[in-house]
Amino acid sequence: MLEKVRPHSKYVLDAIRCIKQHLDTDPLRYKTASELLEQVCAPNRNAVEKAFKAVFGYGIKEYQVRQRLEASKKFLETGLTKKQVASKCFYRSQSAYAAAFKKEFNLTPTEWQALYG
Incomplete structure (x- = not known):
């Protein structure tokens, strides 16, 4: 590269x-x-x-x-709340985290948890 x-x-x-x-x-x-x-x-x-x-x-x-959002998936798997995950990943709010997650993966954190968590 x-x-x-x-x-x-x-x-x-x-x-x-x-x-x-x-x-x-x-x-x-x-x-x-x-x-x-x-x-x-x-x-x-x-x-x-x-x-x-x-x-x-x-x-x-x-x-x-992108790397933070990938890491956030692991937190979602552990059962942390979306608010806790947002904070760990340096988002100012749960809604900002959810919007970034949806933009990156075309799923909300809740939808991702339902499918993979």
Whole structure:
């Protein structure tokens, strides 16, 4: 996938790999994409964001949201309330969480729980 990106510094490529690894293994660790970028110490944030999108097809924030929504399915399976899941996944409200979930999976959290939970 990295061949899709114009030549970037090794540091930028290492940074996007690190960001993706963080989001894949623990999507709830960082509240914002900015916090994650600060942790990775990306000196050229703009270049890192552009490279991430070029390689993975999503912006960092968008990918973070997708990974959080995937993680939220596991919380729904454990019997947590939708309000608790929304809070754990950094949504301001249960309705904001439900809207994002429906947009991503074309099902509400309640419908998903009924089918898979």
